[in-house]
Amino acid sequence: MKIAVPVKFVPDLVEELTIDPGGAALDTTWLRLIINEFDDHAVEQAILLKERGSGQVAVTTIESEGADDFLFAAAAKGADQLIKLTGDFSSANNHALARVYADLLKELQPDLILTGVQAHNDLDGSVGPLLAELLGLPYVGYVAGLTVTGDKVVARKEYSGGLVAEVEVKLPAVLGIQASEQPPRYVAYSKIRQVMGTAKIEERPVSGLDPSGGTAVSRMFQPEVAERATMLEGGADEVADKLVGIFKELGTL
Amino acid sequence: MEITLSPVSSSLSKTFFASLYELTNGERIRTCLQCGTCSGICPFGYIMKFPPGKMIGALRAEIFDQVIKADSVWMCVSCNACSAFCPSNIPITAALMTRAKEEMLLAGNIPTELQAALENTQRYGNPMGESPRKRADWTLGLQPEVNILGKTRQPVDVLWFVGDYASFHSRMQSATRALAKVLNALGIKFGILGPEENSDGDSQRLAGERGLFEMMAQKNGQIFKRYKFNEIITTDPHAFNALKNEYPALGISHPVKHYTQFLYERLEQIKPLLKNEIKARVAYHDPCYLGRVNGIFDEPRALLKAIPGIELVEMSHQRLNSLCCGGGGGGMWLDGFQWEKAHTRLSEWRVREAVVASAEILAVGCPYEPPRFEDAIKTIQNASQLKVREIAELLAEAMGL
Numbered sequence: 001m002k003i004a005v006p007v008k009f010v011p012d013l014v015e016e017l018t019i020d021p022g023g024a025a026l027d028t029t030w031l032r033l034i035i036n037e038f039d040d041h042a043v044e045q046a047i048l049l050k051e052r053g054s055g056q057v058a059v060t061t062i063e064s065e066g067a068d069d070f071l072f073a074a075a076a077k078g079a080d081q082l083i084k085l086t087g088d089f090s091s092a093n094n095h096a097l098a099r100v101y102a103d104l105l106k107e108l109q110p111d112l113i114l115t116g117v118q119a120h121n122d123l124d125g126s127v128g129p130l131l132a133e134l135l136g137l138p139y140v141g142y143v144a145g146l147t148v149t150g151d152k153v154v155a156r157k158e159y160s161g162g163l164v165a166e167v168e169v170k171l172p173a174v175l176g177i178q179a180s181e182q183p184p185r186y187v188a189y190s191k192i193r194q195v196m197g198t199a200k201i202e203e204r205p206v207s208g209l210d211p212s213g214g215t216a217v218s219r220m221f222q223p224e225v226a227e228r229a230t231m232l233e234g235g236a237d238e239v240a241d242k243l244v245g246i247f248k249e250l251g252t253l
Numbered sequence: 254m255e256i257t258l259s260p261v262s263s264s265l266s267k268t269f270f271a272s273l274y275e276l277t278n279g280e281r282i283r284t285c286l287q288c289g290t291c292s293g294i295c296p297f298g299y300i301m302k303f304p305p306g307k308m309i310g311a312l313r314a315e316i317f318d319q320v321i322k323a324d325s326v327w328m329c330v331s332c333n334a335c336s337a338f339c340p341s342n343i344p345i346t347a348a349l350m351t352r353a354k355e356e357m358l359l360a361g362n363i364p365t366e367l368q369a370a371l372e373n374t375q376r377y378g379n380p381m382g383e384s385p386r387k388r389a390d391w392t393l394g395l396q397p398e399v400n401i402l403g404k405t406r407q408p409v410d411v412l413w414f415v416g417d418y419a420s421f422h423s424r425m426q427s428a429t430r431a432l433a434k435v436l437n438a439l440g441i442k443f444g445i446l447g448p449e450e451n452s453d454g455d456s457q458r459l460a461g462e463r464g465l466f467e468m469m470a471q472k473n474g475q476i477f478k479r480y481k482f483n484e485i486i487t488t489d490p491h492a493f494n495a496l497k498n499e500y501p502a503l504g505i506s507h508p509v510k511h512y513t514q515f516l517y518e519r520l521e522q523i524k525p526l527l528k529n530e531i532k533a534r535v536a537y538h539d540p541c542y543l544g545r546v547n548g549i550f551d552e553p554r555a556l557l558k559a560i561p562g563i564e565l566v567e568m569s570h571q572r573l574n575s576l577c578c579g580g581g582g583g584g585m586w587l588d589g590f591q592w593e594k595a596h597t598r599l600s601e602w603r604v605r606e607a608v609v610a611s612a613e614i615l616a617v618g619c620p621y622e623p624p625r626f627e628d629a630i631k632t633i634q635n636a637s638q639l640k641v642r643e644i645a646e647l648l649a650e651a652m653g654l
């Protein structure tokens with residue numbers, strides 16, 4: 001079974017975020033990127049599936065700071081193929097990202113595509129469903145655990161209130177991973193260093209991003225302190241009178 | 254709740270035994286008398302499925318696989334008590350325990366809370382996952398401004414390697430500021446690395462992450478090369494131990510002192526400045542990596558004795574036989590795991606000893622300790638009056654700084 005895991009990087013919230021002078025994006029000067037936590041779980045889930053049965057795991061991401069380190073760490077955990085898409089991704093939203101991943105995945109022809117169910121910078125929807133739509137494949141999100149039998153996968157989908165549904169889907173399919181069955185494992189740094197000497201990252205150049213269909217950010221800002229509350233002082237009757245006066249003033253009475 | 258562990262690999266790495274005996278004095282493991290001293294003195298020996306003596310027994314019986322499968326080696330806080338009292342001088346902590354933890358880590362058998370600290374170290378250069386850019390934030394508001402070498406590029410006499418907990422921990426920052434004030438009062442020309450400083454890596458090494466330790470050491474070594482200084486002082490005994498005993502083998506060699514040694518050398522200059530009386534019975538806790546491992550017992554005591562009003566009392570475990578605070582060898586990042594096994598903390602034992610010694614102040618010289626002991630005080634009967642103070646804090650107070 002071939003499993004593909006497209007992942008993305010998101011701003012690291014350990015560093016303070018500042019707004020770009022343009023006022024509609026993050027200032028990237030001090031921005032540090034980190035793997036989207038849910039994508040990290042998707043990689044772990046893929047490795048667990050590989051260890052449980054047989055299979056090949058391909059992990060792919062776009063060029064960014066920390067991408068190589070992440071891919072090598074994935075190889076140290078057991079990933080077989082590392083693919084880095086290169087090019088200018090500065091304008092990439094999830095629509096554009098899903099399109100470049102879809103092109104790659106059409107070529108790789110995996111049986112199963114696992115990706116993080118969401119990311120904290122998903123301004124225009126999450127990658128998984130976009131990808132499924134582009135590839136014409138079924139999608140199940142909020143998956144925490146799965147079993148593959150033959151050409152079917154049973155995904156355990158989480159609902160609110162502690163409910164879990166078992167959803168059977170025919171492969172190939174896209175699953176949005178909420179949590180892997182075990183927390184993402186630790187790989188000793190010496191192992192990663194070893195892999196750096198042996199594993200190969202395939203670079204695939206990408207040009208002409210298509211971000212259409214996504215949202216356009218008109219303004220980005222820190223939460224602003226507003227003073228909209230007026231405290232009414234006095235006894236109950238007095239406060240009630242004032243309140244009636246305010247409602248009248250606003251034209252609601 | 255059970256603490257979950259990743260799957261255990263069934264076989265030891267091929268190089269395990271060879272590399273164990275090749276470590277400094279590793280061959281001495283073969284001279285073990287099986288006297289049991291190590292298992293007896295180990296503060297968590299009673300709870301381990303394989304305390305140190307049994308580990309050596311398992312090594313000889315060629316069933317070491319079972320030691321690796323059991324998770325009891327994660328109870329080891331690398332306090333070195335076993336090694337200090339071994340009649341055969343076997344480097345139990347440095348060789349056996351550390352090598353076993355490395356093996357556990359390579360097999361992926363690692364408690365999740367420890368994993369987070371190691372991942373943070375790899376990414377941020379400190380185990381707490383703080384922004385490296387905020388490493389010098391403790392200096393804000395201090396006058397005169399603390400010299401951050403990357404900014405001023407001025408040569409200094411003393412490079413102060415502040416360390417992770419002294420830089421970032423909210424309880425420790427006041428103690429770190431106190432030491433800065435003391436150094437200023439003595440007219441020491443010192444500087445810090447600030448955001449360029451990385452974790453010393455020693456506790457990560459003793460928790461089995463040798464590769465990560467080397468990465469940290471190399472980063473620090475590169476930064477040391479950029480600046481001119483005569484010697485290094487550290488707040489943290491673990492950093493002191495790393496710089497003194499471990500970095501030189503990686504080609505990073507600088508004269509280094511713990512701050513208590515450095516201040517002890519200036520005791521005659523300090524004495525007339527100690528004007529304020531601190532009237533209290535004070536018990537001094539020997540940090541493992543200052544006392545037992547590196548033999549610094551008298552200097553911190555001499556500093557405390559110099560403060561007018563202080564009456565120094567000793568706890569039942571002291572000097573070579575000191576009791577670990579529980580934070581070493583990864584213990585700082587295994588609190589939940591160790592609590593699960595032991596239902597007690599070494600810091601709580603220690604606080605009880607301080608209460609029994611009728612101490613009013615528990616004086617310490619390691620940044621792991623104030624948060625640990627202050628937490629313990631909250632849970633121990635009759636301990637609520639006990640105060641935990643860094644030696645630097647007491648000196649600053651006595652100097653009226």
